[in-house]
Amino acid sequence: MRIPVPPLEVQCEIVRILDNFTLLSAELSAELSAELSAELSAELSAELSARQKQFEYYKNYLLKSYDRQDNACLKDIAEYSKDRIKANELNEDNYIGVDNLLQNKQGKVKSSYIPKEGNFTKYQEKDILIGNIRPYLKKIWFADNVGGTNGDVLAIRITDNNVIPEYLYFILSSDKFFNYDNSNSKGAKMPRGNKEAVMNYKFYLPSKDEQLKIVNKLNKFEIICNDISQGLPAEIEARQKQYEYYRDKLLAFKELKVDE
Structure with missing residues (x-):
């Protein structure tokens, strides 16, 4: 060579x-x-x-x-989950408490606490879970499984087929929503979001396309x-x-x- x-x-x-x-x-x-x-x-x-x-x-x-005009109200296109789930169906991956929701819209981590008995609020895949204690922490998660949560977490489910779940998640994970949620919260040391006010939140809802x-x-x-x-x-x-x-x-x- x-x-x-x-x-x-x-x-x-x-x-x-x-x-x-x-x-x-x-x-x-x-x-x-x-x-x-x-x-x-x-x-x-x-x-x-x-x-x-x-x-x-x-x-x-x-x-x-x-945001041309606020033509939709959350309560008209979504509701809080009314379904229930038993404790024996929950594990570290599908039990969501406010403690394992991460601040600043970072989703969630595995839960270090899993209830042993009782019934809990059931959430479905593509439900939107929001921490209802100290809303200024901006805790929110777009569910990718089926599981349960407690009264400190809001499980919001779409009821209108004309709304894309991911779009609603972006709306509710915006600073505009969290500023609204925080301004309507009650309490000093441990403020709690107002569930009724959350459902009265208005936003622009364009066509599905x-x-x-x-x-x-x-x-x-x-x-x-x-x-x-x-x-x-x-x-x-x-x-x-x-x-x-x-x-x-x-x-x-x-x-x-x-x-x-």
Whole structure:
């Protein structure tokens, strides 16, 4: 196999350049390893927080642009769940208390407490669960299973087929709704949301097709803003391709003609 052998100083420069590219790729890969440093974790947390704020701003802006008039009232298209579920049907994944709902619209975690007996409010998939204690904490979850909850959590279920559940979730997870909910809460140390006032909340309800367009826009933007893993793997792949491109360019010497 014939290979090009440039002068020694050219070889050294090529090695230096490719080493730098290798180092950059290795550093970025290390950032995604299980042994993340505290500094990197803080940076990623800050980046994720910034992206979530960006998503909230865009969501509020988009919903506001459709807020031509408040032509729908929550009680006309939804109701609180009246169904009941037994304690023996509940587990850490499907029992929702206000304690395992996360602040600032971050969903929920597994419950550390599971009731042993009694009947509880049953929620269905695509119901919207809202923490009713200290509403300024903005606790809300879009249900993806069937389970139970208690009186400290509102389980809201759509009754109108013309409303897309995801659209209502975006409405009720907006800062506009939580500001309304908080302003109608009662109590000082442990304020509780007003269930009647919640059902009297008014908002703009467009056609089902328009709701779907809004939901699709927000879902795509939420993935970009909230899933930080979308960006870093793509960055690593781009760095690798960049490295390979320069490596091939640097090693592509014209063959020297050999006098016979």
